[in-house]
Amino acid sequence: MKIDEAREVRTTCPYCGVGCGVLAKVAANGEVTVRGDPEHPANFGRLCSKGSALAETIDLDGRLLYPEIHGRRTDWDEALDLVASTFSRTIAEHGPDAVAFYVSGQLLTEDYYVANKLMKGFIGSANIDTNSRLCMASSVVGHRRAFGSDTVPGSYEDLELADLIVLVGSNLAWCHPVLYQRIAAAREKRPEMKVVLIDPRRTMTADIADMHLAIAADGDVALFTGLLAYLGQHNALDRNYITAHTTGFGQALFAASALDIAGIAAATGLGEDELVRFYSLFAATANSVTVYSQGVNQSSSGTDKVNAIINCHLATGRIGKPGAGPFSVTGQPNAMGGREVGGLANMLAAHMEIENPEHRDRVQRFWSAPTVAEKPGLKAVEMFQAVADGRIKALWIMATNPVDSMPDADAVEAAIKACPFVAVSDVLAKTDTVRHAHVRLPAAAWGEKDGSVTNSERRISRQRAFLATPGEARADWWIVAEVARRMGFGEAFSHALPADVFAEHAALSAFENDGARDFDIGAYAGVDAETYEELAPFQWPAPSPGTPLWPAGHLPLKGGDRMSPSFSPIADVAEKALQRKLPISPLEGEMAGRPEGGVQAGHSSPSTRFFANGNFYTPNGKARFIPIRPVPQTRTNEKFPLVLNTGRVRDHWHTMTRTGKSPRLSQHLAEPFAEIHPADAQHFGIGDADIARVSSAQGEVLLRALVTARQRQGSVFVPMHWTDQFSARARVDALVAPITDPISGQPASKNVAARVERF
Numbered sequence: 001m002k003i004d005e006a007r008e009v010r011t012t013c014p015y016c017g018v019g020c021g022v023l024a025k026v027a028a029n030g031e032v033t034v035r036g037d038p039e040h041p042a043n044f045g046r047l048c049s050k051g052s053a054l055a056e057t058i059d060l061d062g063r064l065l066y067p068e069i070h071g072r073r074t075d076w077d078e079a080l081d082l083v084a085s086t087f088s089r090t091i092a093e094h095g096p097d098a099v100a101f102y103v104s105g106q107l108l109t110e111d112y113y114v115a116n117k118l119m120k121g122f123i124g125s126a127n128i129d130t131n132s133r134l135c136m137a138s139s140v141v142g143h144r145r146a147f148g149s150d151t152v153p154g155s156y157e158d159l160e161l162a163d164l165i166v167l168v169g170s171n172l173a174w175c176h177p178v179l180y181q182r183i184a185a186a187r188e189k190r191p192e193m194k195v196v197l198i199d200p201r202r203t204m205t206a207d208i209a210d211m212h213l214a215i216a217a218d219g220d221v222a223l224f225t226g227l228l229a230y231l232g233q234h235n236a237l238d239r240n241y242i243t244a245h246t247t248g249f250g251q252a253l254f255a256a257s258a259l260d261i262a263g264i265a266a267a268t269g270l271g272e273d274e275l276v277r278f279y280s281l282f283a284a285t286a287n288s289v290t291v292y293s294q295g296v297n298q299s300s301s302g303t304d305k306v307n308a309i310i311n312c313h314l315a316t317g318r319i320g321k322p323g324a325g326p327f328s329v330t331g332q333p334n335a336m337g338g339r340e341v342g343g344l345a346n347m348l349a350a351h352m353e354i355e356n357p358e359h360r361d362r363v364q365r366f367w368s369a370p371t372v373a374e375k376p377g378l379k380a381v382e383m384f385q386a387v388a389d390g391r392i393k394a395l396w397i398m399a400t401n402p403v404d405s406m407p408d409a410d411a412v413e414a415a416i417k418a419c420p421f422v423a424v425s426d427v428l429a430k431t432d433t434v435r436h437a438h439v440r441l442p443a444a445a446w447g448e449k450d451g452s453v454t455n456s457e458r459r460i461s462r463q464r465a466f467l468a469t470p471g472e473a474r475a476d477w478w479i480v481a482e483v484a485r486r487m488g489f490g491e492a493f494s495h496a497l498p499a500d501v502f503a504e505h506a507a508l509s510a511f512e513n514d515g516a517r518d519f520d521i522g523a524y525a526g527v528d529a530e531t532y533e534e535l536a537p538f539q540w541p542a543p544s545p546g547t548p549l550w551p552a553g554h555l556p557l558k559g560g561d562r563m564s565p566s567f568s569p570i571a572d573v574a575e576k577a578l579q580r581k582l583p584i585s586p587l588e589g590e591m592a593g594r595p596e597g598g599v600q601a602g603h604s605s606p607s608t609r610f611f612a613n614g615n616f617y618t619p620n621g622k623a624r625f626i627p628i629r630p631v632p633q634t635r636t637n638e639k640f641p642l643v644l645n646t647g648r649v650r651d652h653w654h655t656m657t658r659t660g661k662s663p664r665l666s667q668h669l670a671e672p673f674a675e676i677h678p679a680d681a682q683h684f685g686i687g688d689a690d691i692a693r694v695s696s697a698q699g700e701v702l703l704r705a706l707v708t709a710r711q712r713q714g715s716v717f718v719p720m721h722w723t724d725q726f727s728a729r730a731r732v733d734a735l736v737a738p739i740t741d742p743i744s745g746q747p748a749s750k751n752v753a754a755r756v757e758r759f
């Protein structure tokens with residue numbers, strides 16, 4: 001695209017799932033400045049340290065600028081031909097399940113859509129999974145079990161309207177800092193607002209907490225089933241809501257009563273008095289939001305944790321109301337966008353289900369595809385195990401670094417090294433994964449590519465290019481579409497622009513969707529490039545026809561003009577879609593199947609949230625309680641007596657391929673560390689700032705000891721970011737066992753049996 005360097009470009013931060021809007025500008029001397037977008041509804045101008053340092057991380061140092069085969073520079077034709085011919089030959093000789101894509105929450109929705117379409121509809125396998133599996137797969141399954149759909153019911157404004165916020169397994173202050181800022185600001189205005197933090201560590205988030213429950217690893221199921229039992233015992237249920245809008249309450253309450261208060265205290269490591277204080281506070285506070293993140297999801301009981309939390313909100317009718325609801329906060333900027341287009345191995349595009357024959361048929365007809373995957377594919381951990389044992393013979397990794405970020409990282413590296421064919425699309429030339437690639441495909445980076453992302457509150461925002469693409473780098477969707485064409489699927493992959501991909505994605509969301517599916521952006525079916533370019537952030541489901549897509553005057557058009565309030569973009573889009581004969585759904589029927597205004601659609605409403613009057617996406621329209629019993633997840637043993645917990649720090653992102661470029665960001669925490677409780681440090685003979693060897697059954701790392709009473713005794717915390725490129729022997733994922741939640745397939749990165757010793 002043509003870059004207009006004279007104006008600020010509205011785009012979106014590429015880091016966490018808050019999805020903050022940023023304004024980026026390139027000065028005449030080439031200097032890039034980035035500031036928060038005061039009009040973006042996620043952040044209203046705020047940025048955290050990572051977002052405000054974006055301009056420091058976009059130099060070309062280390063970039064992969066040209067296609068390479070076995071380290072030799074080549075041209076796009078030769079590289080793409082080799083990828084296409086190798087995949088085609090492998091499929092012909094061994095079947096479609098002998099190939100796989102491993103993709104990323106760093107991809108834009110358009111990239112994800114094209115990759116998913118190729119794998120599921122044209123190759124005919126569902127072997128496409130994503131690093132989002134490591135992030136929020138348990139929430140996806142938990143939502144689907146309870147609601148019949150993968151729906152986050154609330155909006156960020158609910159955090160400001162709540163009287164009680166329960167943060168579970170979430171260091172919001174460091175991992176979703178702008179949401180933390182929003183809560184802190186709301187609390188200043190309403191000091192009566194209460195915050196409870198449930199986390200084994202006393203993280204910085206505890207600074208705004210009225211109560212910190214230093215829970216034992218994986219004690220959350222016991223904690224929240226206990227809460228449900230308490231609500232039942234103390235007349236704190238919303239029986240009208242339960243009767244009108246849910247099923248299965250009796251069984252869930254029976255299962256939740258398995259432990260008495262002493263049993264819950266034993267399972268959670270909390271005192272009975274702490275439990276009762278938390279339970280009574282929750283019972284007494286109608287406006288409560290439970291925010292949960294990786295401490296819930298990254299667990300072998302992650303799905304049950306999610307449903308134990310949702311059960312409590314259903315039992316009190318605290319869902320779909322201002323300031324109330326269970327709220328999954330995603331890790332990556334586009335974890336949600338990947339879910340929307342079927343980026344997970346067990347989903348189809350537009351939130352349709354791979355196990356559902358009607359859904360498969362619908363997607364196949366919409367795509368005019370020769371086939372469609374008939375069964376779920378391999379989830380991330382299974383996928384690399386299949387690479388290791390030779391079932392996967394051709395692998396394409398896009399925009400992620402699994403050699404450092406997957407559990408059992410050494411085994412993953414060995415598998416990739418031994419795989420007969422590995423293609424990697426990346427922006428960098430030398431990540432630990434790229435160096436094992438037979439074919440390296442240079443991808444466009446943030447600031448160079450165009451597309452959309454969806455944040456944790458279902459808000460779709462544009463990422464826009466403001467920099468010229470360097471060397472021969474190309475957008476990921478383009479690279480995949482070129483391979484698809486070379487595999488003989490040219491007609492279905494003839495998109496010329498990301499707008500074309502988005503228009504098709506929107507049309508699929510509405511195709512034969514009579515309100516039976518939650519994800520609907522059909523109003524954008526057939527959107528043209530100009531309208532797409534101007535798209536302002538909006539939450540799904542997309543607004544009804546005639547409803548402004550954004551509050552009047554909130555859309556800055558090219559040249560800085562403001563949109564006329566009388567402009568009706570929906571009508572305009574629909575007209576263009578019809579002219580282009582794209583398969584759009586009947587716009588007028590967009591929400592017709594939803595009785596009683598079950599969804600408060602319309603971005604003009606400041607409180608777009610789901611399930612306001614029940615009306616869930618289950619066959620009978622009622623939410624499902626899931627009966628859950630706590631099952632001990634103990635892994636420690638005599639040899640490995642500590643619980644290793646991994647996570648993020650404030651100023652770094654994933655494997656530091658971007659944030660590692662900024663000296664400012666590296667000042668906060670300059671090296672990897674192991675956070676150890678003083679009693680454990682004394683027991684293992686480790687002093688503060690000593691070098692500690694942290695080991696598990698999988699491997700070992702060497703880290704600086706940080707002895708602090710903020711850590712729970714019996715646990716050790718290690719950040720996930722540092723790789724051997726930044727600090728020798730610091731890849732913490734080499735310690736993490738490939739244990740997963742049996743339902744979601746999400747790895748248990750928070751509860752690894754480990755030991756520490758002085759090096």
Ligand code: SF4
Pocket residue numbers: 013014015016017018019020043046047048049050051052176177178179
């Ligand atoms: Fe970016 Fe997340 Fe920080 Fe917002 S809170 S600026 S999205 S890293």
